[in-house]
Amino acid sequence: MSTVTVLTQKPVRTYQAYQRPLWRRVLLTREMAIIALLAIVVASALMWVPNFDSPLTVTYLIREIAPILLIALPMTLIIVTEEIDLSVGSVVGLSSVVTGLLVQAGFPLPIAGVLAVITGMVAGVINGALVTFVGLPSLAVTIGTLALFRGIAVGLLGTTAISEFPEFWTDLARDNITGTPIPVIILPFIVLAIVFSVLLHFTPFGRSLYAIGLNKEAAAFSGINVAMTKFWLFVMSGSVAGFAGVYFTLLYNNARGDNATGMELQVIAAVLLGGVSIFGGRGAMHGVIAGVFLIGTLASALRLASVTSDIINVITGVLLILSVVSASLLAWVRTKRVSAIGRKKGRSGTEGDSA
Known part of the structure; x- marks a missing residue:
């Protein structure tokens, strides 16, 4: 090959992932693996766990994971950018307390709910400002605000609880879609899931x-x-956590400063299990939703099988560790393979030039 030919040829730029057939790009992904694992868990539970096929199981499962589903949507976007928000559980608790105090003071529930969501938004503004404008690490910032927001929630309400809310709204939070065992909360979740999915996967902002x-x-x-x-x-994360706090309060008819303690770990576990890389730059919304359902379904099935919560936590932790380790291992294998292909092409090019 002559030097002139080499200089006049335009370099061909390709993405490694798109060199694979379409079916492999769609089916052979971590997200599809999580969906397949979810299907296996559901099928196994239907066969071997008593009462798992009861409509009540579906109802209680969705009610329980609904706040996690909601918060996981903005958390996915945050972790894709290699940041994290550990304060979401405390924001849910603070929003719950604000809702309870305002209703107790005579505010209509819709106004109290809007102000609680605004409270969550303000919490998100604080986190965002400290991370982006002050330049502090999000891990350190949100560990601090986790304690700060929880302390404010407990300080406002103390050890007491507020459990007097309008019956219409508590019933609405617990109601199912007519003729189904699916709670009404799934409707706002579907709307938000579509919005966040389009935002992440089909807009310049997502890219x-x-x-x-x-x-x-x-x-x-x-x-x-x-x-x-x-x-x-x-800001999105804080706002959605605020909304989740209002729902949490109405669902359990209880506003307490310690509501949703530890929920941030459940959210992050589900997001990482769903295929989002903790190192940023990778993840898909359908994998995250499947991850939340996988953790929730597994916990529900194990509880019905009389497994203790400690064992359930151990199993969830093992799943999360395996998910992170497998992602790192696959990335290492992929890097080695690309390097080997590059070296092979380099040798081929050198031999071609020599000829």
């Missing part, structure tokens, strides 16, 4: 999130406003 997660410096040089993008993600 910018992946770019930030892969390399924030390169993303900034390409014209993406990294700071403002991350800031709005934390």
Whole structure:
């Protein structure tokens, strides 16, 4: 091959993932593996766990995981950018307390709910400002605000609980869609899931999130406003956590400062199990939703089989560790394979030039 030919040829740029057939790109993914595992767990529980096929099981399962489903949507976007929000459980608790105190003071429930969501939004603004404008690590910031927001919630209400809410709204939080065992809360979740899925997968904003997660410096040089993008993600997270807090309060007819303690760990576990990389730049919304349902279904089946909560937590932890380890292992194998292909092409090119 002559030097002139080499210089006049345009380099061909390809993405490694798109060199595979379409069916492999769709089916051979971590997200589809989680969906397949969910199907296996459901099928196994239907065969071997007593009462798992009861409509009440479906109702209680969706009610229990609904706050996690809601919060996992914005959390997915945050982790895709290589950040994290550990304060969401405390925001749910604070929103619950605000809802209870306002209703107790005579505010109509809709107004109390809106103000509780605004409280969550303000919490998100605080997190976002400290992370993006002050430049502090999100892990450190949200560990601090986890304690701060929880302390405010407990300080406002003390050890007491508020359990007098309008019956119409508590019934609505517990009601099912007519003729089905599916709770009404699934409807706002579906709306939010569509919004966040479109935002992540089908908009320039979503593509910018992946770019930030892969390399924030390169993303900034390409014209993406990294700071403002991350800031709005934390605002979204706080707002959705505030809404989840209102639902949590009405579902259990109980506003307490310690509501939703530990929920942030359940949310993050589900997001990571659903295929989102803790190192950013990778993840899909359908995998996250499947991850939440997998953890919830597994816990529900094990409880019906009289397994203790401690064992359930151990199993969930093992699943999460295996998920993270497998992701790192697959990334290492993929890197080695790409390097080997590059070396092979390099040797072929050298031999071609010599000829």
